[in-house]
Amino acid sequence: xxxxxxxxxxxxxxxxxxxxxxxxxxxxxxxxxxxxxxxxxxxxxxxxxxxxxxxxxxxxxxxxxxxxxxxxxxxxxxxxxxxxxxxxxxxxxxxxxxxxxxxxxxxxxxxxxxxxxxxxxxxxxxxxxxxxxxxxxxxxxxxxxxxxxxxxxxxxxxxxxxxxxxxxxxxxxxxxxxxxxxxxxxxxxxxxxxxxxxxxxxxxxxxxxxxxxxxxxxxxxxxxxxxxxxxxxxxxxxxxxxxxxxxxxxxxxxxxxxxxxxxxxxxxxxxxxxxxxxxxxxxxxxxxxxxxxxxxxxxxxxxxxxxxxxxxxxxxxxx
Amino acid sequence: xxxxxxxxxxxxxxxxxxxxxxxxxxxxxxxxxxxxxxxxxxxxxxxxxxxxxxxxxxxxxxxxxxxxxxxxxxxxxxxxxxxxxxxxxxxxxxxxxxxxxxxxxxxxxxxxxxxxxxxxxxxxxxxxxxxxxxxxxxxxxxxxxxxxxxxxxxxxxxxxxxxxxxxxxxxxxxxxxxxxxxxxxxxxxxxxxxxxxxxxxxxxxxxxxxxxxxxxxxxxxxxxxxxxxxxxxxxxxxxxxxxxxxxxxxxxxxxxxxxxxxxxxxxxxxxxxxxxxxxxxxxxxxxxxxxxxxxxxxxxxxxxxxxxxxxxxxxxxxxxxxxxxxxxxxxxxxxxxxxxxxxxxxxxxxxxxxxxxxxxxxxxxxxxxxxxxx
Numbered sequence: 001x002x003x004x005x006x007x008x009x010x011x012x013x014x015x016x017x018x019x020x021x022x023x024x025x026x027x028x029x030x031x032x033x034x035x036x037x038x039x040x041x042x043x044x045x046x047x048x049x050x051x052x053x054x055x056x057x058x059x060x061x062x063x064x065x066x067x068x069x070x071x072x073x074x075x076x077x078x079x080x081x082x083x084x085x086x087x088x089x090x091x092x093x094x095x096x097x098x099x100x101x102x103x104x105x106x107x108x109x110x111x112x113x114x115x116x117x118x119x120x121x122x123x124x125x126x127x128x129x130x131x132x133x134x135x136x137x138x139x140x141x142x143x144x145x146x147x148x149x150x151x152x153x154x155x156x157x158x159x160x161x162x163x164x165x166x167x168x169x170x171x172x173x174x175x176x177x178x179x180x181x182x183x184x185x186x187x188x189x190x191x192x193x194x195x196x197x198x199x200x201x202x203x204x205x206x207x208x209x210x211x212x213x214x215x216x217x218x219x220x221x222x223x224x225x226x227x228x229x230x231x232x233x234x235x236x237x238x239x240x241x242x243x244x245x246x247x248x249x250x251x252x253x254x255x256x257x258x259x260x261x262x263x264x265x266x267x268x269x270x271x272x273x274x275x276x277x278x279x280x281x282x283x284x285x286x287x288x289x290x291x292x293x294x295x296x297x298x299x300x301x302x303x304x305x306x307x308x309x310x311x312x313x314x315x316x317x318x319x
Numbered sequence: 320x321x322x323x324x325x326x327x328x329x330x331x332x333x334x335x336x337x338x339x340x341x342x343x344x345x346x347x348x349x350x351x352x353x354x355x356x357x358x359x360x361x362x363x364x365x366x367x368x369x370x371x372x373x374x375x376x377x378x379x380x381x382x383x384x385x386x387x388x389x390x391x392x393x394x395x396x397x398x399x400x401x402x403x404x405x406x407x408x409x410x411x412x413x414x415x416x417x418x419x420x421x422x423x424x425x426x427x428x429x430x431x432x433x434x435x436x437x438x439x440x441x442x443x444x445x446x447x448x449x450x451x452x453x454x455x456x457x458x459x460x461x462x463x464x465x466x467x468x469x470x471x472x473x474x475x476x477x478x479x480x481x482x483x484x485x486x487x488x489x490x491x492x493x494x495x496x497x498x499x500x501x502x503x504x505x506x507x508x509x510x511x512x513x514x515x516x517x518x519x520x521x522x523x524x525x526x527x528x529x530x531x532x533x534x535x536x537x538x539x540x541x542x543x544x545x546x547x548x549x550x551x552x553x554x555x556x557x558x559x560x561x562x563x564x565x566x567x568x569x570x571x572x573x574x575x576x577x578x579x580x581x582x583x584x585x586x587x588x589x590x591x592x593x594x595x596x597x598x599x600x601x602x603x604x605x606x607x608x609x610x611x612x613x614x615x616x617x618x619x620x621x622x623x624x625x626x627x628x629x630x631x632x633x634x635x636x637x638x639x640x641x642x643x644x645x646x647x648x649x650x651x652x653x654x655x656x657x658x659x660x661x662x663x664x665x666x667x668x669x670x671x672x673x674x675x676x677x678x679x680x681x682x683x684x685x686x687x688x689x690x691x692x693x
Contacts, residue, residue, distance in 0.1 A: 067530045068527065068528040068532065069532075135551075136551075166552065246540060249537045271503065271530075274502070
């Protein structure tokens, strides 16, 4: 409602015309999103009240998830979500920055377009397809070819101990990494492309090689933007549901080993919501949804602030 | 003129906004039944019965729906396989004409819905499936052994308790990989119901439900997730629906029943279990929460099975529609049963059909029965 009043006063009576209709309609759409987001939050908050009253903050710290006896704790799911997403970042970030640097600094014009198109196409693959590929190809591959050398050479770390059945935290992390590479690499590329040319020219004029130019002049300048892109990828990884559900093993236990099955917040909602009938059970799942929303919102805010800060600096430099 | 325009726009915006604000809070269930707003005006008028619920009977119900529509072109049956839980929610909210559930209503659910009837429509069996290289179907297992495998107490295939049941099979000294369903499911309910009946330890530590706190193993989503785990991991064991195992050619175990015999899961041995349980079945309008055909008596009874139910209101609020619903249900539990076998569902035994007849006759509109003696 505010926006319509605002537009009325700004345009004034003399200009009432199609423009006004346009402004009202468009403003209404924009407002609708805010209202929707608020309602979503409210719905989750109200829906989880039973669970919040019953378990209190213990919900965050309990690792039992027992629908039969109605004892619910979200810790294994929070753990699974955060660890699998971090793992995805560790794998995806070097790839993404490499792709971004190549596309913006090094790739010949002929390759640039098809390559970035292909990478963005990866983002369009439905996640259930990636999940199926994960079950039938990636999981056996990791079990047979990646896990054995890891446990042989790095088996002294608790991370790579224990039996590996294919479906595991590691597989979940790899799948997530594949899914976030498109977004992190394409935003990183955009950010690197905003680095003013005079930065590069200055470095080159000082006699820097291509690698040195990228390292000294380009990457530091784009640092916070790339960091923002990474965090956006992290946000995507946290919310990803289908593919990760299919390969992570869905076992709500906290284990040091990446070879053990795990469980994420999004997965438990997807798995159990449909057949959950008791009120406390539903309410607990809704509370997990609320936590997931809060984590995503916080992460996205951090990312936006970082990208925005960079763009402001960059804009100031150019004028 | 312009001012009028503006006012109109504002009113329109207000109405739209109000719509936005009210709708999302009202809509609790995601899947709304599709009720055609405009019905074709030709006679006889088309009547649509909407149903929602379990995924397990979906192929059978959709077969019924198309066959019944061939017989009575004016009756259209829509069934959404949204899961038993969602089906129960929708019938409770009266957003559908019938629900379907793989598990009987719990005491609490039954108490929440006034005058609900539970009508067994078909029977499903769950098999203990495995991937043992070189070993076909037919490994003999007993309930306590299965329970201990799924609790992580028996961890190797050559465990003496497995070997002693199968003296003629050479078991490898391999770790058993346990696979279970990760999504809430009627299949899990049946399986854990059986394990609770077979093992006091399972009953006290894990219990029965559509999702349980699994002490061991990996979770796969759906029958396909579990069978995927089985096919990819040699030495894995899991549980899936009988029909799925047969269609996918997955090896499964023979399970020891109450009479001490090892029974192959088949349509006949499951039907026999259902028939064995008939004397204990309650009336259609009573609570069925204690009904279970797992570990049923009878020499040939396969012990891991369950009814799958239609849920309908005893007191219908629309006479014409209620009558059509009652006729459809009557047809489904009689003539409809002949489609079961082809689709690998277990046909209802005669004893259950006659119980269902009594139940369907309870359906009424303002006290008038909707279906007469046939």
